[in-house]
Amino acid sequence: MSKKIFDKKKREDTKPEFMKVDKRKKVSHANIETIKGILSKHKKGFGFVTPEVNEEENPVDEKERQDIFIAGKNLNGAMNGDYVLVALLPKDRDSKSREGIIDKIITHGVKEIVGTFEKNKRFGFVVPDDKHFYNEDVFVKKSDWKNAETGDKVVVQIIKYPEEGNSAEGKITEVISRFGEAGGDIKALIRQYNLFQTFPSRVNAEAKAVSKVKEQKDAEFEPITDEERKGRVDLRNKTIITIDGADAKDLDDAISIEKLENGNYLLGVHIADVSHYVTEDGAMDKEALKRGTSVYLVDQVIPMLPKALSNGICSLNPDVDRLTLSVSMEIDSTGEVVSHDIFKSIIHSAHRMVYDDVSDMLEKNAVDLISKYDDIYKDILTMKSLADILHKKRDLRGSLDFDFDEAYITLDDAGIPVTVETAERRIANRIIEEFMLIANETVAEHFFWMEAPFVYRVHEKPATDRIDEFKSFVRGFGIVMKGNTENIHPRVLSDLLKEVKGQSYENVVNTVMLRSMKKAFYDVSCDGHFGLGVKYYCHFTSPIRRYPDLIIHRIIKEIIDGGISDKRNKQLRKKTETASELSSKAERHAQELEREVEKLKKTEYMSYHIGECFEGVISGITNYGFYVELPNTIEGLVRVESLNDDYYDFEQTKYRFIGQRTNKIYTLGDKVRIRVSRANVDDREIDFVIEEE
Structure with a gap:
C-alpha cells in the first residue's frame, strides 16, 4: 500500500486520493x-x-x-x-x-506522535493531537493497527519520514484510551508531553521495599525503628499539625508554634524526610531526577515519587510517627528571625487540618469547629498573629504579591467539566504560605554562608526594555510609575499593585506586570529572588513533589551528620548543577501541560454554553481583536470583524480599538457583556461576540 499524502476531504473506504507535490528543489549554496x-x-x-x-x-x-x-x-x-x-x-x-x-x-526531532486513529478497510491514519504537526497525518498499514479503533487515542511510532511527497508512515505502539473513555483526553495530553503516571517496575520494587507496608490492602506500615530514631530530636510530644487542601494526600509539611516568655514566637516547620527513603542514585532517585516535579492536572496527579512514598510512609499523616527535617525559628515582633536551628527530627502529627476549616475558625468564628479543635485553637490564633507579622515585613521590603484568581474546575464521572469557578485563597492558605517562605529563606541563607553545594531558587531583575514597555502601558490608565527602570526596585512594582487593587483593570495590570518579569529557575548560585525581594531563597519545603528540595535535604543531612569531604564536595557540586538544569526544564514542561489541560477543560466547558451571555473585562488587545476574561477566569476572543456596528481602528500604543464613525472605544479593563459564539475544543479556542444592550 502506498502512503503518499492524501486529501483529508476524501477519506473513504478506498485508496486515498494523493496530493500532487513537486519534488523538492535543492537550493544552490553559492552566495x-x-x-x-x-x-x-x-x-x-x-x-x-x-x-x-x-x-x-x-x-x-x-x-x-x-x-x-x-x-x-x-x-x-x-x-x-x-x-x-x-x-x-x-x-x-x-x-x-x-x-x-x-x-x-x-x-528528525520526533520519533513518535500522539493522536486520534481513523481507519478504513485497508489502511488507517493517525491525526496528530499536537497542532504543530499541521497536515501531517501518519499513514498506518492494517498490520500495524494494534487493535486500535476509530476515535481511539494512540501512540504511533514513525518508521518512515515524509519525503518526495510521501506522508510519514508509522505503526501504533500503544492505545492510550478508547473512544469516549472518561479522562481519555487528559491521558492523551499527558502522553503527548512524554509523561507517565505509572513507574518502571524497578522503581515500584524499590518503593515497596522501603515503604514498610505490612499489608498492601490495609496500607498498614511498620513503625519507625529505634535505629531510625538515632540522631534525631524527638518532637512527638510537641503539638504539631498539618494544614492542606481537602483532597491532598501527599502531606509533606507540618507546623508548630509557641509564644515565648520574651514575647517572641517559636515557629517550627517540619518537612518529610524523603531522602531517608530515596537512596542517592537508586532507581527512585534517578526517576525523581528525570521527572523533576509532580504535575497537578485538574482531577489527577503525575507524581514525582511512587504513591507508597508520596501518599504513604513520607506523608505526614496524623497519629503516626514520621521522620522529618525541621527548621526551628525564633521570630520577633518585626518578623526578624533572631535565631534558628536546622535538625533531623521525628514527629507525631496531632491533626490533619484543611484550609477551609482553619479559615472558617479565623474568619467566621465557627463555633462547632473551634469546639472540635479546642486543643489547638489557641495555636491557630498564634499562627495567624505571626503570619500577619511576616506578611507585613514582606510588604515593607516590596515583595510582589500577585493576587490572581485561579480556576477550580470540577469534572463529573465522565470527565466532563460541570463547573469552572475561582479557587479561594483564604487566610489559612496565606498562613502556610508565609511559614514556608520564611523557612525557605532561612535555610537558603544558612547554607549560603556555609558555602555548601546547594540548589537555590533564583528570580532575576526584569529586563529594562520590558519594564519600559510596562511603564508605558500603565500610563494609559493614568498611573505614573516611579523609579529608574534600569535598576527597578520590587517595592515600586509592589506599590503599583496596591494602587490598582479593586480597579476593573487590576487583573490586567497584574497580568502584564507578571509577563514583564523573567521566569524563576533553579541554580547553584545564590543570585537572589527579585519577586520576593530577598537575597537568599531556596525550595526546601516540598521534597515529595520537587527534586531540588529532595537533593538539598540530602546535603543538609550530610552536613548535620559530620560534614562533607573535598571529594564529596566536588561530586555534590556536579550533582546540584545537573539537578538545577533538569528541574528548571521539568518545571517549565509541567507548567505548559497544566496550562494546556486547563485550556482544554475550559474550552470544553464553554462548548456547553454556546449562545449564553456573560459579563467580563477586556484583558488583552491585538490587531485582530480583543480578549475578554470572565469572572471564573475563562478567556475568549472578540474578533474585530464581529464588531459590525462600525469600522474599528486598532491603536496599538493606546491598547484599544476605536470606531471611525461612532468613536466608540474598546480598551483594556473595560467591562463588556458578551455572548459565547464558538468553542473549538481541538484548537482550545473560544470566541465571543459583543452583546449589544
Whole structure:
C-alpha cells in the first residue's frame, strides 16, 4: 500500500486520493547564507526556525537570534522539531524579519506522535493531537493497527519520514484510551508531553521495599525503628499539625508554634524526610531526577515519587510517627528571625487540618469547629498573629504579591467539566504560605554562608526594555510609575499593585506586570529572588513533589551528620548543577501541560454554553481583536470583524480599538457583556461576540 499524502476531504473506504507535490528543489549554496536550527510549525501551515546559537564559540547579536520564517511551500517535508539547514531568502530593505527555505533535514526531532486513529478497510491514519504537526497525518498499514479503533487515542511510532511527497508512515505502539473513555483526553495530553503516571517496575520494587507496608490492602506500615530514631530530636510530644487542601494526600509539611516568655514566637516547620527513603542514585532517585516535579492536572496527579512514598510512609499523616527535617525559628515582633536551628527530627502529627476549616475558625468564628479543635485553637490564633507579622515585613521590603484568581474546575464521572469557578485563597492558605517562605529563606541563607553545594531558587531583575514597555502601558490608565527602570526596585512594582487593587483593570495590570518579569529557575548560585525581594531563597519545603528540595535535604543531612569531604564536595557540586538544569526544564514542561489541560477543560466547558451571555473585562488587545476574561477566569476572543456596528481602528500604543464613525472605544479593563459564539475544543479556542444592550 502506498502512503503518499492524501486529501483529508476524501477519506473513504478506498485508496486515498494523493496530493500532487513537486519534488523538492535543492537550493544552490553559492552566495546564499545558511543557518542551522530547530523548526517549530504553526497550525496554519507555516513555521519558524530558531537559529542554533553557541555564544561561547561565536557571540551573536540580537538580530542573529531572530527566528526565521518558513512559508508552508518552503517547508520541504520537514516536521515539527526537526533540526534543519535553512537557506535565507533575499531580504526586503524595509523588512525586519528573516525568511528562508528548508534545504536539508539534518536530524528528525520526533520519533513518535500522539493522536486520534481513523481507519478504513485497508489502511488507517493517525491525526496528530499536537497542532504543530499541521497536515501531517501518519499513514498506518492494517498490520500495524494494534487493535486500535476509530476515535481511539494512540501512540504511533514513525518508521518512515515524509519525503518526495510521501506522508510519514508509522505503526501504533500503544492505545492510550478508547473512544469516549472518561479522562481519555487528559491521558492523551499527558502522553503527548512524554509523561507517565505509572513507574518502571524497578522503581515500584524499590518503593515497596522501603515503604514498610505490612499489608498492601490495609496500607498498614511498620513503625519507625529505634535505629531510625538515632540522631534525631524527638518532637512527638510537641503539638504539631498539618494544614492542606481537602483532597491532598501527599502531606509533606507540618507546623508548630509557641509564644515565648520574651514575647517572641517559636515557629517550627517540619518537612518529610524523603531522602531517608530515596537512596542517592537508586532507581527512585534517578526517576525523581528525570521527572523533576509532580504535575497537578485538574482531577489527577503525575507524581514525582511512587504513591507508597508520596501518599504513604513520607506523608505526614496524623497519629503516626514520621521522620522529618525541621527548621526551628525564633521570630520577633518585626518578623526578624533572631535565631534558628536546622535538625533531623521525628514527629507525631496531632491533626490533619484543611484550609477551609482553619479559615472558617479565623474568619467566621465557627463555633462547632473551634469546639472540635479546642486543643489547638489557641495555636491557630498564634499562627495567624505571626503570619500577619511576616506578611507585613514582606510588604515593607516590596515583595510582589500577585493576587490572581485561579480556576477550580470540577469534572463529573465522565470527565466532563460541570463547573469552572475561582479557587479561594483564604487566610489559612496565606498562613502556610508565609511559614514556608520564611523557612525557605532561612535555610537558603544558612547554607549560603556555609558555602555548601546547594540548589537555590533564583528570580532575576526584569529586563529594562520590558519594564519600559510596562511603564508605558500603565500610563494609559493614568498611573505614573516611579523609579529608574534600569535598576527597578520590587517595592515600586509592589506599590503599583496596591494602587490598582479593586480597579476593573487590576487583573490586567497584574497580568502584564507578571509577563514583564523573567521566569524563576533553579541554580547553584545564590543570585537572589527579585519577586520576593530577598537575597537568599531556596525550595526546601516540598521534597515529595520537587527534586531540588529532595537533593538539598540530602546535603543538609550530610552536613548535620559530620560534614562533607573535598571529594564529596566536588561530586555534590556536579550533582546540584545537573539537578538545577533538569528541574528548571521539568518545571517549565509541567507548567505548559497544566496550562494546556486547563485550556482544554475550559474550552470544553464553554462548548456547553454556546449562545449564553456573560459579563467580563477586556484583558488583552491585538490587531485582530480583543480578549475578554470572565469572572471564573475563562478567556475568549472578540474578533474585530464581529464588531459590525462600525469600522474599528486598532491603536496599538493606546491598547484599544476605536470606531471611525461612532468613536466608540474598546480598551483594556473595560467591562463588556458578551455572548459565547464558538468553542473549538481541538484548537482550545473560544470566541465571543459583543452583546449589544
